[in-house]
Amino acid sequence: MPGLQKARALMASPVGSFCRLFFSQIRSCSAISVSSAKPVIAAKEPFPVDLIAEKRYAWCACGHSQKQPFCDGTHKKSAPEMSPLRFTAGESKKAWLCGCKYTKNPPYCDGTHKKDFVQKTDLHSQPQV
Numbered sequence: 001m002p003g004l005q006k007a008r009a010l011m012a013s014p015v016g017s018f019c020r021l022f023f024s025q026i027r028s029c030s031a032i033s034v035s036s037a038k039p040v041i042a043a044k045e046p047f048p049v050d051l052i053a054e055k056r057y058a059w060c061a062c063g064h065s066q067k068q069p070f071c072d073g074t075h076k077k078s079a080p081e082m083s084p085l086r087f088t089a090g091e092s093k094k095a096w097l098c099g100c101k102y103t104k105n106p107p108y109c110d111g112t113h114k115k116d117f118v119q120k121t122d123l124h125s126q127p128q129v
């Protein structure tokens with residue numbers, strides 16, 4: 001069976017249906033991952049916070065909240081494609097929560113705020129990264 005006929009037969013089979021569905025979902029996921037949603041820089045340093053064990057928190061991920069570093073619901077209007085990071089403190093402790101919103105270990109500061117792309121960007125703006 002020539003290659004083109006084999007391909008057509010495969011695509012007409014249940015396996016082909018599954019593959020079409022699978023790859024259509026992959027494209028959908030890619031579209032989401034390349035979204036232009038980026039947080040604005042709320043602060044160029046972390047916020048020291050006294051976390052309480054077992055208390056639930058919502059860390060602002062969009063940078064628009066007026067209650068930094070926590071969510072005040074502003075993302076619903078200013079960044080509807082973004083959501084806060086909800087977390088529970090395992091123990092009562094002082095923590096440094098990210099204010100630049102570009103940490104790779106949210107909600108905690110990992111030092112990313114010291115990088116040029118954060119330091120050279122105006123507050124409440126998106127860096128060019």
Ligand code: FES
Pocket residue numbers: 043044045046047097098099100101102103104108109110111112113114
């Ligand atoms: S404040 Fe964002 S990494 Fe430090």
